[in-house]
Amino acid sequence: GENVEQHPSTLSVQEGDSAVIKCTYSDSASNYFPWYKQELGKRPQLIIDIRSNVGEKKDQRIAVTLNKTAKHFSLHITETQPEDSAVYFCAASNMNRDDKIIFGKGTRLHILP
């Protein structure tokens, strides 16, 4: 089955700087890669996703990149703000198989004042 590895487990960046979180996946058939943000005590919420037919997607300060050959995908947050502090999860799924989403272990992002 699919296995998703995520790193780093913790990341601290100065407010205004950029943050990058990297993930790898094992199943080359995976074709859908969502990212979730979970604030303390709250539910995970989808913030952006990318499908395997594109290499990059951007939404305001957030961008995701996908390298299918290397089975890597990354989340980039620019101009970080205090409200970006949270745990971020990458995930992977095979939509052709109508498959469940498998999550990474998460990255705790701290935005330092």
Place this chain on the structure above:
Amino acid sequence: DTGVSQDPRHKITKRGQNVTFRCDPISEHNRLYWYRQTLGQGPEFLTYFQNEAQLEKSRLLSDRFSAERPKGSFSTLEIQRTEQGDSAMYLCASSLVAGIDGYTFGSGTRLTVV
């Protein structure tokens, strides 16, 4: 509220007791998923339903766990003879078939087994 609802929000139980959680998905969503999340970890897949059919169960799900979705709407997750290792956040999520646009998660049920 048209989101995913879970009840109860918190449950404290003694070891050996049975507990049951409920999830009400978004009404037009065919798929319903149960995940378990422990501190510092990502959500771990437990099981999922398409309408009333349970399509897959994780190997993490021991025989003490059972889930139902009898009419293809709400779902229940029961844990029998709870153990301390069952303490976790149990998350429910729903989606349209094929998981387009990801899942919508509920707020979860936090189980503490003492």
